[in-house]
Amino acid sequence: MNANSMFFRFCLLSALVFPCSCSVESPDGAFKGEIRDWVHEVFVGTLTTEGMNCELVLTFRQTPEDMPAEMSFAQPGKTPVLRSGVWEVGDGERVLRFSDGKEPSEYFLIKRGVRFAFQTKDGISNEDGSPVLLMRNEGLSRKESHPLRISFLDDGKAKVVGGVPENSLFGDWNLASGKIIVSVKSSGMMAVSADEIENGKEGPEETYRYFLSWPEGSSDELELEKIVVLRPFLKKDGSKRQSWMSSLIFKKQERPRLRKI
Numbered sequence: 001m002n003a004n005s006m007f008f009r010f011c012l013l014s015a016l017v018f019p020c021s022c023s024v025e026s027p028d029g030a031f032k033g034e035i036r037d038w039v040h041e042v043f044v045g046t047l048t049t050e051g052m053n054c055e056l057v058l059t060f061r062q063t064p065e066d067m068p069a070e071m072s073f074a075q076p077g078k079t080p081v082l083r084s085g086v087w088e089v090g091d092g093e094r095v096l097r098f099s100d101g102k103e104p105s106e107y108f109l110i111k112r113g114v115r116f117a118f119q120t121k122d123g124i125s126n127e128d129g130s131p132v133l134l135m136r137n138e139g140l141s142r143k144e145s146h147p148l149r150i151s152f153l154d155d156g157k158a159k160v161v162g163g164v165p166e167n168s169l170f171g172d173w174n175l176a177s178g179k180i181i182v183s184v185k186s187s188g189m190m191a192v193s194a195d196e197i198e199n200g201k202e203g204p205e206e207t208y209r210y211f212l213s214w215p216e217g218s219s220d221e222l223e224l225e226k227i228v229v230l231r232p233f234l235k236k237d238g239s240k241r242q243s244w245m246s247s248l249i250f251k252k253q254e255r256p257r258l259r260k261i
């Protein structure tokens with residue numbers, strides 16, 4: 001018997017003897033912890049036009065009622081021009097909308113590594129053609145802790161209390177690709193247009209997916225790796241056009257721990 005054949009038989013025997021060595025342990029009961037998320041974010045940068053470096057400041061807030069936003073544009077030596085509006089998380093970007101009758105009325109903030117590109121549908125750039133890039137001002141921005149409790153129920157059902165939507169959500173959980181995935185649904189708080197946002201109309205149902213794993217050597221704690229939010233986008237006639245997706249990804253050293261209770 002040659003070496004390759006022996007190696008193949010050893011691998012086959014190992015798979016038969018240890019069939020569950022790579023499986024993921026199923027959780028049961030309730031796990032409790034907290035997550036930290038931005039509730040007040042400030043982005044700062046410059047827009048170069050007509051030979052001037054103009055300061056651009058965006059402020060995003062999250063409140064239980066709505067998601068207000070403010071844009072400040074200041075030419076050198078002049079009083080800043082302020083615009084107030086609302087923002088939402090779009091398809092891999094933040095969408096900033098204004099209903100003050102001025103144009104453009106819609107802007108996009110798109111993550112580009114550690115920076116964020118500031119854009120409109122028709123395009124916006126510095127005088128030399130380079131993109132307008134903003135940076136998050138960590139000193140002016142603020143995170144807040146939110147309690148989170150995930151309960152793994154019978155028959156693959158799950159309940160999530162707290163966290164991003166801050167209310168009780170129900171759904172399912174399953175094991176996939178070495179992860180524990182909890183999927184729950186909530187009535188959407190997003191509107192589909194500036195008028196609907198202003199009138200406080202709720203948007204379509206949202207899906208929240210929590211991706212968890214067992215930390216090495218632990219059997220009573222779960223580590224939260226990311227939260228993915230799927231938000232349907234509706235046409236004016238009410239039909240579904242597409243789904244927006246946003247995610248809250250935690251750095252490995254900052255992943256929340258949920259302890260079994």
